[in-house]
Amino acid sequence: MATIRPEIGPNRTGIASDATSKKLSEEMVEATQEFPPNPDGDERYIAEVRAEIAREVDGVGSVPPPPTLKGIAKAAAQKLRAESPALFIDKLGERLVFERSGVRVYEALLSKLDAYGEFDGGPERADLVHILSEEYEHYRALEEALEDLGADPTALTPSANLTATMASGIVAVILDARTTLAQSLEALLLLELADNDCWESLVELARGAGQDRLVETFERALQAERDHLLNVREWIAAAQGRAN
Amino acid sequence: MAIDLLRDRGTPLEKQRFTWKDLTQLMYSKLDDDAFTRVRVILMNGIEAEALRFGHACARMNRDLQLHLAKVRRVEQHQQTLVNWMNPADQSPLETTIGFEQVAIEVTAAVAQKEPDPYLAQVYRFGLLEDFDHLYRYSALMDRLEGKDPNALVQSYTDIVPGRPTSLEHRAPEDDLRTPYDRKQAELVTKLHALTIMAGEHMTHDYYMVVGPTIADPIGRQLYAEIASIEEQHVTQYESIIDTEETWLEKWLLHEATEVYNYYSCVESEKNPRVRAVWERFLEYELGHVRYVADLLENIERRDAAEVLSSKLPAPIDYVSHREFVRETLRNEVHLTARGPDFIPFDEETADSPSAAQRKQLNADGSPSDLVAAGYVYTPGTELARKRPRATEIQPEA
Numbered sequence: 001m002a003t004i005r006p007e008i009g010p011n012r013t014g015i016a017s018d019a020t021s022k023k024l025s026e027e028m029v030e031a032t033q034e035f036p037p038n039p040d041g042d043e044r045y046i047a048e049v050r051a052e053i054a055r056e057v058d059g060v061g062s063v064p065p066p067p068t069l070k071g072i073a074k075a076a077a078q079k080l081r082a083e084s085p086a087l088f089i090d091k092l093g094e095r096l097v098f099e100r101s102g103v104r105v106y107e108a109l110l111s112k113l114d115a116y117g118e119f120d121g122g123p124e125r126a127d128l129v130h131i132l133s134e135e136y137e138h139y140r141a142l143e144e145a146l147e148d149l150g151a152d153p154t155a156l157t158p159s160a161n162l163t164a165t166m167a168s169g170i171v172a173v174i175l176d177a178r179t180t181l182a183q184s185l186e187a188l189l190l191l192e193l194a195d196n197d198c199w200e201s202l203v204e205l206a207r208g209a210g211q212d213r214l215v216e217t218f219e220r221a222l223q224a225e226r227d228h229l230l231n232v233r234e235w236i237a238a239a240q241g242r243a244n
Numbered sequence: 245m246a247i248d249l250l251r252d253r254g255t256p257l258e259k260q261r262f263t264w265k266d267l268t269q270l271m272y273s274k275l276d277d278d279a280f281t282r283v284r285v286i287l288m289n290g291i292e293a294e295a296l297r298f299g300h301a302c303a304r305m306n307r308d309l310q311l312h313l314a315k316v317r318r319v320e321q322h323q324q325t326l327v328n329w330m331n332p333a334d335q336s337p338l339e340t341t342i343g344f345e346q347v348a349i350e351v352t353a354a355v356a357q358k359e360p361d362p363y364l365a366q367v368y369r370f371g372l373l374e375d376f377d378h379l380y381r382y383s384a385l386m387d388r389l390e391g392k393d394p395n396a397l398v399q400s401y402t403d404i405v406p407g408r409p410t411s412l413e414h415r416a417p418e419d420d421l422r423t424p425y426d427r428k429q430a431e432l433v434t435k436l437h438a439l440t441i442m443a444g445e446h447m448t449h450d451y452y453m454v455v456g457p458t459i460a461d462p463i464g465r466q467l468y469a470e471i472a473s474i475e476e477q478h479v480t481q482y483e484s485i486i487d488t489e490e491t492w493l494e495k496w497l498l499h500e501a502t503e504v505y506n507y508y509s510c511v512e513s514e515k516n517p518r519v520r521a522v523w524e525r526f527l528e529y530e531l532g533h534v535r536y537v538a539d540l541l542e543n544i545e546r547r548d549a550a551e552v553l554s555s556k557l558p559a560p561i562d563y564v565s566h567r568e569f570v571r572e573t574l575r576n577e578v579h580l581t582a583r584g585p586d587f588i589p590f591d592e593e594t595a596d597s598p599s600a601a602q603r604k605q606l607n608a609d610g611s612p613s614d615l616v617a618a619g620y621v622y623t624p625g626t627e628l629a630r631k632r633p634r635a636t637e638i639q640p641e642a
Binding site for chain 2: 053059061101103106107108113131136139157158161164171172177238
């Protein structure tokens with residue numbers, strides 16, 4: 001089983017890992033001199049095709065029809081209508097999916113802790129369960145917020161969908177049986193960084209939409225997320241033997 | 245739209261053309277398109293994959309047909325590319341997997357209800373209940389690993405509940421072979437059904453074998469391995485219902501007719517106009533292939549294509565939810581397993597039967613499909629909408 005720190009081993013990916021690979025790599029460079037590029041050019045063509053296709057294709061998808069706004073006060077409803085409910089609903093849906101997936105991510109981290117054990121300055125089981133609980137509470141708060149707005153919390157909004165695509169590589173690192181707790185925490189850091197930024201945005205969007213009650217709820221969530229980020233940074237520093 | 249398999253000439257082979265851009269640009273929307281658009285894309289990719297698979301096997305056994313096969317196959321390969329590339333880049337392998345199982349459920353259910361041969365209808369119902377269970381297991385995997393709601397894919401058309409438990413589906417080869425239809429007696433629709441479902445199942449197997457190793461989580465890797473093994477059984481089952489006495493050219497012509505039938509079914513049901521235009525274009529291409537192979541049959545075997553095909557196509561595959569039919573099948577037939585080509589209740593299986601031994605061996609280290617879905621109840625918005633995560637319920641040790 002892997003340890004918390006990386007180990008020296010027979011890594012073969014570079015050109016200079018031993019005398020044989022050094023010689024082989026020199027031969028490869030020789031080949032590029034004998035056989036020139038075909039055709040000539042550079043990476044500009046990739047950019048041109050990207051731009052051309054992007055102008056011609058449709059987007060990834062839409063936000064479901066606007067909410068009925070049945071559950072909120074008249075003034076707030078008017079303000080929300082004026083401020084593009086689609087964007088607000090899209091971003092509420094994004095956070096909901098992120099926090100719900102976050103529960104499963106912390107479950108996977110608990111498995112890492114069980115498999116690899118604790119390390120000095122690293123998370124204890126209770127720390128991870130505490131954050132997991134908060135991710136769950138945030139998810140439920142977002143579900144309630146969407147329901148109160150008359151929106152469908154089960155709908156996968158465009159931002160929710162793209163966020164899941166973004167997170168998929170990060171989650172895969174944590175789910176991989178071979179990654180250590182320390183390596184998984186580094187993956188987690190990316191999630192928590194994104195989460196912090198997105199909660200800040202959501203507070204602003206709620207304020208702009210005149211949703212004062214949600215602003216309060218979201219500010220509490222943001223504070224909790226800031227704590228999560230601090231924790232993760234400290235655990236990574238401990239894993240790397242850095243004073244934090 | 246009326247199709248005449250024997251008279252329509254379709255697009256001539258030499259006019260069936262593509263460019264790389266044309267092959268790769270169109271994607272359906274995972275969020276906005278109807279689930280049955282995804283279902284059709286996934287099935288038609290499998291139908292085209294079978295066209296290639298058959299064409300290569302035939303070429304290896306028939307020197308004189310090699311050039312003809314290569315010409316048609318080149319087009320089929322490009323058709324498959326265009327169809328498969330319609331799967332959007334933001335659809336993960338596990339999400340596409342959910343789509344594959346919805347294909348296996350809804351298309352097999354459609355076929356089972358229209359199949360005139362009662363034994364083969366039962367074969368389809370038997371396979372249906374197994375794929376139905378796979379949807380449940382993969383849904384549990386998605387929900388419990390990623391916190392994602394599988395219903396974003398199936399769009400409430402298909403129930404997510406247990407079928408015949410996957411852990412009980414493992415059988416010995418001798419219990420996976422069925423009795424074939426008779427090529428001289430069977431109706432055309434029977435042959436088209438068999439090729440359609442065989443193609444879909446073969447693609448499903450191959451897809452799981454490609455994406456299985458890309459799944460990070462250990463239980464996910466095990467689950468793909470387990471279900472891929474069942475899909476191999478299903479391919480074994482469905483290819484065994486096809487009469488081996490058909491000549492190579494007869495089989496080829498039936499493959500092309502199956503493609504016509506399936507594109508026609510897609511045209512009849514597709515709501516997305518851009519995707520529908522693809523189905524219409526490829527329907528014409530396939531009619532061209534039928535004509536090409538019918539000419540070969542007439543010139544080489546001196547047989548009229550009318551001996552193999554009829555002018556009139558069967559009614560199209562119904563791309564709708566078959567919820568009630570599936571539930572009824574589940575209530576009546578979930579308790580069945582197979583002994584040889586026949587279906588028997590599980591309680592008639594003896595402990596020393598080859599299938600029981602096979603199951604015991606494969607499940608000896610635990611059953612991934614049981615483990616991943618233990619206690620799983622599909623809930624809109626995921627399991628977490630129904631209950632707190634387990635970790636929060638456990639009291640820390642004193």
